Amino acid sequence: MAVFVDGCYWYACPEHMAPNAAWWAEKLAVNVARGQCNDARLIEIGWERVHVWEHEDSEVAAEYLAAQWHADDATVSGSSGAH
Numbered sequence: 001m002a003v004f005v006d007g008c009y010w011y012a013c014p015e016h017m018a019p020n021a022a023w024w025a026e027k028l029a030v031n032v033a034r035g036q037c038n039d040a041r042l043i044e045i046g047w048e049r050v051h052v053w054e055h056e057d058s059e060v061a062a063e064y065l066a067a068q069w070h071a072d073d074a075t076v077s078g079s080s081g082a083h
């Protein structure tokens with residue numbers, strides 16, 4: 001599993017994006033597109049990608065990541081039958 005911490009500024013976080021930064025919007029769109037491109041590559045090689053925002057509380061993010069991790073385990077064990 002690949003974990004990304006997306007910078008609020010560089011990845012155009014909806015909570016911290018400056019509302020009047022029209023000039024930046026195009027540049028930020030390039031960053032977002034690049035991030036999505038990286039995601040696509042990871043999907044191709046079978047990796048789970050999890051993104052958390054830079055501004056997110058680290059404990060909340062950790063819980064979220066743990067939940068994603070266990071969701072992966074459930075998928076894997078579900079396909080291989082009961083333990």
Ligand SMILES: [Zn+2]
Nearest residue numbers: 008013016055
């Ligand atoms: Zn943010």
